[in-house]
Amino acid sequence: xxxxxxxxxxxxxxxxxxxxxxxxxxxxxxxxxxxxxxxxxxxxxxxxxxxxxxxxxxxxxxxxxxxxxxxxxxxxxxxxxxxxxxxxxxxxxxxxxxxxxxxxxxxxxxxxxxxxxxxxxxxxxxxxxxxxxxxxxxxxxxxxxxxxxxxxxxxxxxxxxxxxxxxxxxxxxxxxxxxxxxxxxxxxxxxxxxxxxxxxxxxxxxxxxxxxxxxxxxxxxxxxxxxxxxxxxxxxxxxxxxxxxxxxxxxxxxxxxxxxxxxxxxxxxxxxxxxxxxxxxxxxxxxxxxxxxxxxxxxxxxxxxxxxxxxxxxxxxxxxxxxxxxxxxxxxxxxxxxxxxxxxxxxxxxxxxxxxxxxxxxxxxxxxxxxxxxxxxxxxxxxxxxxxxxxxxxxxxxxxxxxxxxxxxxxxxxxxxxxxxxxxxxxxxxxxxxxxxxxxxxxxxxxx
Amino acid sequence: xxxxxxxxxxxxxxxxxxxxxxxxxxxxxxxxxxxxxxxxxxxxxxxxxxxxxxxxxxxxxxxxxxxxxxxxxxxxxxxxxxxxxxxxxxxxxxxxxxxxxxxxxxxxxxxxxxxxxxxxxxxxxxxxxxxxxxxxxxxxxxxxxxxxxxxxxxxxxxxxxxxxxxxxxxxxxxxxxxxxxxxxxxxxxxxxxxxxxxxxxxxxxxxxxxxxxxxxxxxxxxxxxxxxxxxxxxxxxxxxxxxxxxxxxxxxxxxxxxxxxxxxxxxxxxxxxxxxxxxxxxxxxxxxxxxxxxxxxxxxxxxxxxxxxxxxxxxxxxxxxxxxxxxxxxxxxxxxxxxxxxxxxxxxxxxxxxxxxxxxxxxxxxxxxxxxxxxxxxxxxxxxxxxxxxxxxxxxxxxxxxxxxxxxxxxxxxxxxxxxxxxxxxxxxxxxxxxxxxxxxxxxxxxx
Numbered sequence: 001x002x003x004x005x006x007x008x009x010x011x012x013x014x015x016x017x018x019x020x021x022x023x024x025x026x027x028x029x030x031x032x033x034x035x036x037x038x039x040x041x042x043x044x045x046x047x048x049x050x051x052x053x054x055x056x057x058x059x060x061x062x063x064x065x066x067x068x069x070x071x072x073x074x075x076x077x078x079x080x081x082x083x084x085x086x087x088x089x090x091x092x093x094x095x096x097x098x099x100x101x102x103x104x105x106x107x108x109x110x111x112x113x114x115x116x117x118x119x120x121x122x123x124x125x126x127x128x129x130x131x132x133x134x135x136x137x138x139x140x141x142x143x144x145x146x147x148x149x150x151x152x153x154x155x156x157x158x159x160x161x162x163x164x165x166x167x168x169x170x171x172x173x174x175x176x177x178x179x180x181x182x183x184x185x186x187x188x189x190x191x192x193x194x195x196x197x198x199x200x201x202x203x204x205x206x207x208x209x210x211x212x213x214x215x216x217x218x219x220x221x222x223x224x225x226x227x228x229x230x231x232x233x234x235x236x237x238x239x240x241x242x243x244x245x246x247x248x249x250x251x252x253x254x255x256x257x258x259x260x261x262x263x264x265x266x267x268x269x270x271x272x273x274x275x276x277x278x279x280x281x282x283x284x285x286x287x288x289x290x291x292x293x294x295x296x297x298x299x300x301x302x303x304x305x306x307x308x309x310x311x312x313x314x315x316x317x318x319x320x321x322x323x324x325x326x327x328x329x330x331x332x333x334x335x336x337x338x339x340x341x342x343x344x345x346x347x348x349x350x351x352x353x354x355x356x357x358x359x360x361x362x363x364x365x366x367x368x369x370x371x372x373x374x375x376x377x378x379x380x381x382x383x384x385x386x387x388x389x390x391x392x393x394x395x396x397x398x399x400x401x402x403x404x405x406x407x408x409x410x411x412x413x414x415x416x417x418x419x420x421x422x423x424x425x426x427x428x429x430x431x432x433x434x435x436x437x438x439x440x441x442x443x444x445x446x447x448x
Numbered sequence: 449x450x451x452x453x454x455x456x457x458x459x460x461x462x463x464x465x466x467x468x469x470x471x472x473x474x475x476x477x478x479x480x481x482x483x484x485x486x487x488x489x490x491x492x493x494x495x496x497x498x499x500x501x502x503x504x505x506x507x508x509x510x511x512x513x514x515x516x517x518x519x520x521x522x523x524x525x526x527x528x529x530x531x532x533x534x535x536x537x538x539x540x541x542x543x544x545x546x547x548x549x550x551x552x553x554x555x556x557x558x559x560x561x562x563x564x565x566x567x568x569x570x571x572x573x574x575x576x577x578x579x580x581x582x583x584x585x586x587x588x589x590x591x592x593x594x595x596x597x598x599x600x601x602x603x604x605x606x607x608x609x610x611x612x613x614x615x616x617x618x619x620x621x622x623x624x625x626x627x628x629x630x631x632x633x634x635x636x637x638x639x640x641x642x643x644x645x646x647x648x649x650x651x652x653x654x655x656x657x658x659x660x661x662x663x664x665x666x667x668x669x670x671x672x673x674x675x676x677x678x679x680x681x682x683x684x685x686x687x688x689x690x691x692x693x694x695x696x697x698x699x700x701x702x703x704x705x706x707x708x709x710x711x712x713x714x715x716x717x718x719x720x721x722x723x724x725x726x727x728x729x730x731x732x733x734x735x736x737x738x739x740x741x742x743x744x745x746x747x748x749x750x751x752x753x754x755x756x757x758x759x760x761x762x763x764x765x766x767x768x769x770x771x772x773x774x775x776x777x778x779x780x781x782x783x784x785x786x787x788x789x790x791x792x793x794x795x796x797x798x799x800x801x802x803x804x805x806x807x808x809x810x811x812x813x814x815x816x817x818x819x820x821x822x823x824x825x826x827x828x829x830x831x832x833x834x835x836x837x838x839x840x841x842x843x844x845x846x847x848x849x850x851x852x853x854x855x856x857x858x859x860x861x862x863x864x865x866x867x868x869x870x871x872x873x874x875x876x877x878x879x880x881x882x883x884x885x886x887x888x889x890x891x892x893x894x895x896x
Binding site for chain 2: 006007014016079140143163166174176190191197207208209318330331
């Protein structure tokens with residue numbers, strides 16, 4: 001029998017969560033005594049066609065993790081078993097720590113192609129070693145928040161609850177995903193550990209199994225409503241409208257039973273919601289809300305609400321849990337400067353922006369985002385706000401730059417009010433949102 | 449500043465990684481003194497259109513995790529802060545443990561729609577509480593292995609190396625995904641922690657940043673090849689064929705430099721591989737292999753090899769790391785029996801199979817899988833092999849049924865030789881693979 005495989009990644013294993021070449025390149029830098037300051041830039045070249053913007057999330061958390069990354073004796077012992085590393089290098093790694101700067105977009109900032117989400121300035125052997133872990137951490141939250149915010153927009157102010165834990169990719173995604181959902185503006189989650197850790201309200205109803213385990217639907221409803229006053233009852237186990245009549249009859253016959261909502265989880269949700277609303281209103285239960293779930297995404301929610309479906313809240317799982325229509329964003333972490341000289345890979349057909357950068361965002365007279373300028377780090381651009389802020393300096397987190405969860409959530413809520421209409425649309429297509437290069441950056445590109 | 453958020457999910461937090469309703473339903477079962485044995489069945493209703501079969505993976509690992517799931521004092525303290533639970537129930541949870549049976553398909557078994565990957569027989573309050581965690585654990589490995597095995601098939605015996613760590617959904621997916629990749633037959637991984645933990649060879653080359661940090665490509669090649677004899681050099685930082693000429697010149701001028709492979713990471717990989725092969729052969733380096741990477745998936749690899757591209761090994765990341773074309777499988781964990789009586793939800797247009805089940809697989813005269821029969825648990829089906837085996841009994845893992853990693857990998861390798869041609873195809877379409885119900889199961893469906 002195989003020894004039980006742990007599910008846990010301990011803090012002292014995090015430094016090993018990297019690609020082998022980061023360590024072999026770093027050993028080469030050490031051997032070559034290459035220790036000039038490098039700048040690496042984290043960005044994506046193209047928006048997925050299914051997205052009109054991405055919400056940059058996780059980068060301040062990733063910077064904080066980077067600032068406390070260490071190679072423990074345990075980790076070094078395991079590296080010694082890999083046939084690539086010299087004792088002198090492992091001794092050097094024992095004292096390795098990140099001592100540079102990390103500039104980031106604040107979490108919850110809408111971001112577009114070629115804009116840095118994060119830039120790292122540090123001796124090359126420090127900056128190189130962050131690559132794989134930082135990319136993994138930033139991608140997860142960025143991909144999930146960017147999907148979730150579309151669902152929040154589609155719901156037009158109605159609560160959206162995360163039901164996705166069972167569909168997410170493993171334990172860390174399930175827990176940390178709730179952090180991204182909170183930032184994106186979800187109202188609650190069914191995920192107990194995720195909600196407790198990241199302070200998002202816990203919501204839950206009941207499953208079909210509960211109804212089936214009882215001798216009748218009525219008996220199941222009666223028991224559950226008795227134990228959980230003001231609960232939500234799942235009405236579609238056998239026949240949805242008949243299930244709603246059961247709820248109405250039960251409330252008539254057992255006045256102690258009070259229900260706050262019913263949940264629809266299969267069938268034509270729009271038609272069933274209308275039928276449910278009519279039955280409930282006719283019985284005088286205008287106060288009972290209708291919750292819908294079952295394979296929902298932003299398009300389905302938009303279509304339901306366009307059609308006037310009287311749905312008060314949405315539970316969303318499968319499509320949001322893995323951001324199924326765009327589960328990956330092709331982030332790059334590219335060397336853009338070394339020893340004071342801008343450097344980039346010259347690839348045909350790809351924009352590569354050399355040197356340290358800043359992103360400026362303009363707002364038009366109505367307060368809407370009017371366009372961005374990617375500039376060199378130290379430029380000033382008139383009438384525009386610089387977005388990248390230093391959040392690690394001298395290897396230490398800058399307290400006032402680190403995202404409080406509430407701040408990031410508030411930032412997203414604010415950003416949604418500033419997005420121009422073309423960015424708020426949920427269909428696929430070109431946004432026309434202007435992202436220009438500053439004159440100084442243009443010169444740097446031309447010179448390079 | 450927010451307190452550092454841990455990345456770790458401790459063992460004593462795993463019981464909280466569940467949906468709230470699992471706990472509220474369980475409390476209701478406790479209050480109602482409902483403790484008859486239930487059977488829950490884990491299956492999917494439809495193959496994703498991008499898959500001709502799924503590889504069932506992770507279910508024995510999930511069963512093992514379930515067998516040691518406990519509610520610690522710390523976990524119960526956190527539950528007490530949630531406004532739903534009675535003290536008596538939390539006391540009862542302190543002694544909760546899984547004492548039932550779990551039947552599973554052995555890891556690495558090809559599986560089709562409606563076939564149980566896993567069935568749980570236990571008092572309902574035990575079986576219900578496993579749902580969310582088991583689904584999360586099984587989905588991750590099943591989704592990733594099912595993508596990876598297609599890439600292994602496309603490569604026709606050539607090594608495939610996982611480069612996906614940075615694209616995977618978080619820390620747990622990145623580590624445990626390597627377990628799935630190993631099962632699926634990958635040759636190596638760039639992921640240090642994943643490879644060390646799950647015993648898959650570590651592979652790595654170099655990044656463009658290493659070349660750019662040096663004053664010339666030649667200098668970078670010379671240094672890296674010096675420190676890592678027989679390494680793989682990345683030749684496309686500036687101009688791919690010029691980069692290969694640099695390698696050839698360097699080996700001529702510096703005879704101590706020996707290179708085992710070059711890697712192509714951009715451009716028209718097929719044309720560049722042909723050009724690279726010609727240059728290398730002309731210089732007498734027939735032994736230097738060509739590795740290709742850059743957005744590859746099974747279709748791209750198949751097309752390259754169909755076109756005769758002389759590529760010896762593949763590095764695959766983005767598309768495989770999240771199984772981008774089918775990142776989610778709609779697993780169901782359904783109550784199918786309670787207190788000895790088969791029960792299922794009656795939904796229009798959905799097949800629901802009541803009662804405890806077994807899956808039988810037939811082989812035809814040539815050894816290929818000829819079709820499956822889903823039967824009741826205790827039936828015998830002639831000339832067919834029963835696939836589900838008990839891997840937890842009385843709450844304890846059955847040692848001989850627990851997958852050794854090597855066994856699962858070997859099972860996949862064997863299965864690939866038994867798959868009929870229609871299942872080995874990589875395009876999308878109906879497979880026609882027959883999955884029938886036994887006469888006894890048909891009667892049970894009709895009776896229900």
